[in-house]
Amino acid sequence: MGWARIKLGELCSKITDGSHNPPKGVDYSEHIMLSSKNVFDDKIHLDKPRFLTESDFVKENKRTDVSVDDVLLTIVGTVGRVAVVDESLPKFTLQRSVAVLKPLPDKIVARFLMYSLRSILEELLGESRGVAQKGIYLKSLREMHISVPSIPDQKRIVAILDQAFADIDNARALTEQNLKNARELFESYLQQVFSQRGGGWVEKKLCDVCILQRGFDLPKRLRASGEYPLVSSSGVIDTNIEAKVPGPGVVTGRSGSIGNVFYIEEDFWPLNTTLYIKEFFGNDKKCVSWLLRYFDLSRFTSGAGVPTLNRNFVHDEVVAIPTEVENQRNIVVGIEALEAEILTVKTIYEDKLNKLDELKKSLLQKAFSGEITKDDKEAAA
Known part of the structure; x- marks a missing residue:
C-alpha cells in the first residue's frame, strides 16, 4: 500500500519521559507538573497538577521541554493513552509516567x-513490563515500528479521523x-x-418505621462458600455456609460505601461494614428499602478517612410512609x-456506548491498513 515501516526513534527528534524524582510541590504556583492522570486519548486535563517553584520547574523542564505538537503517551500504570499538545495549553513539565515524543515534521x-x-x-x-506497576521502557518504545505513508496521505487520514471521531464523541x-x-x-419519581x-400517610421517626442494626464480624479465614x-457495604460479595439474618431483608452500608441499599431475598450474613434492618414493625420490607434509598443515608456520614454511618x-x-401496608x-x-423500564433503556444506551467505542477501533484499524486512503483515492478517481 506504499507505506514504510519505520522505527519511532527515527520519526522523532527526541523520545524521553518526565521526572523520575519529582520535587516536592508547593500549595500553588503558575508552574505545573502533570502525570499520566492528566493524559487521556486526545485530551490533556490540567486537574490537580503538582505545583512547582520556578527554580524547580526550570530544572525539570530541561528534560522534557514540552512544546506544541509534541505527542504525550502514558507509559507507566495505565499504558497507552495518547494526546497531542496544542497551543491552548500553558507551559508544563511531566512526571516519568508520561513519555514525550517530538515528531520530525518532514517525516510524520x-x-x-x-x-x-x-x-x-x-x-x-504487550511491551509493558513490571509486576506491581507495568511500564514501557523508552528503549523499547524507540525501537517500535509503525507504518507511515506520505505526508499528504497522513494529513488526509488525520482529517478523516478527526471528523469521524468528533461525530462519534458527539x-x-x-x-x-x-x-x-x-x-x-x-x-x-422516588422523590x-x-x-x-x-391522607393515608403518616410522619414518624425512622426508628418507629425500622431499626438499623450493625452487621456481624466474619474474618476471611472463617468464611466458607x-x-x-x-x-458488605457494597453489596453481595460472596456466599457463606451460615446465615445470621432471615430473609427477605434490607442492608445498607455502615463503613466504606455509604448510601447504597440492598434488598436481599434469602437468608443472609450482613458483615460488620453494614447495617441491616432488625425490625420492620409490620411495614412492607421492599417499601422500606425504597424509602431508605430516597432518604439518602450518605448525608449522615462522618469520619475524615473512611466514611462511616x-x-x-x-x-x-x-420520614413519611403510608399507614396501610397495602398502599x-x-x-x-x-x-x-x-x-424495569429504566433498566431496559439503560441497557440500550450502554450497548450503544459500547458500539461507539468499537466503531472507533474499527476506524483506526481501517485507517492504518490503508483502507481509508484507498477508498478516498478511488472515489476521487
Whole structure:
C-alpha cells in the first residue's frame, strides 16, 4: 500500500519521559507538573497538577521541554493513552509516567502519530513490563515500528479521523446525557413518591418505621462458600455456609460505601461494614428499602478517612410512609415497574456506548491498513 515501516526513534527528534524524582510541590504556583492522570486519548486535563517553584520547574523542564505538537503517551500504570499538545495549553513539565515524543515534521504529522499509537494499543500493552506497576521502557518504545505513508496521505487520514471521531464523541455525549436523564427520572419519581404528605400517610421517626442494626464480624479465614449471600457495604460479595439474618431483608452500608441499599431475598450474613434492618414493625420490607434509598443515608456520614454511618444519627430523623401496608405494596409495584423500564433503556444506551467505542477501533484499524486512503483515492478517481 506504499507505506514504510519505520522505527519511532527515527520519526522523532527526541523520545524521553518526565521526572523520575519529582520535587516536592508547593500549595500553588503558575508552574505545573502533570502525570499520566492528566493524559487521556486526545485530551490533556490540567486537574490537580503538582505545583512547582520556578527554580524547580526550570530544572525539570530541561528534560522534557514540552512544546506544541509534541505527542504525550502514558507509559507507566495505565499504558497507552495518547494526546497531542496544542497551543491552548500553558507551559508544563511531566512526571516519568508520561513519555514525550517530538515528531520530525518532514517525516510524520503529530496527530497521525497520535492516531497511529492508538491503533497499536495492544502492542504497547504487550511491551509493558513490571509486576506491581507495568511500564514501557523508552528503549523499547524507540525501537517500535509503525507504518507511515506520505505526508499528504497522513494529513488526509488525520482529517478523516478527526471528523469521524468528533461525530462519534458527539453521539457519545448525547447518549451519556440520555442515560443520565433516565437515572434522574427514576430518582425524581422516588422523590415524588416519598415526599408526599396528607391522607393515608403518616410522619414518624425512622426508628418507629425500622431499626438499623450493625452487621456481624466474619474474618476471611472463617468464611466458607455456601448457599447464603455474604453482604458488605457494597453489596453481595460472596456466599457463606451460615446465615445470621432471615430473609427477605434490607442492608445498607455502615463503613466504606455509604448510601447504597440492598434488598436481599434469602437468608443472609450482613458483615460488620453494614447495617441491616432488625425490625420492620409490620411495614412492607421492599417499601422500606425504597424509602431508605430516597432518604439518602450518605448525608449522615462522618469520619475524615473512611466514611462511616452511625445509626444513632438517623434513627430520630422524621420520614413519611403510608399507614396501610397495602398502599405501601402499591408504591413498590409502581417503583419496580418504572425501574424495569429504566433498566431496559439503560441497557440500550450502554450497548450503544459500547458500539461507539468499537466503531472507533474499527476506524483506526481501517485507517492504518490503508483502507481509508484507498477508498478516498478511488472515489476521487
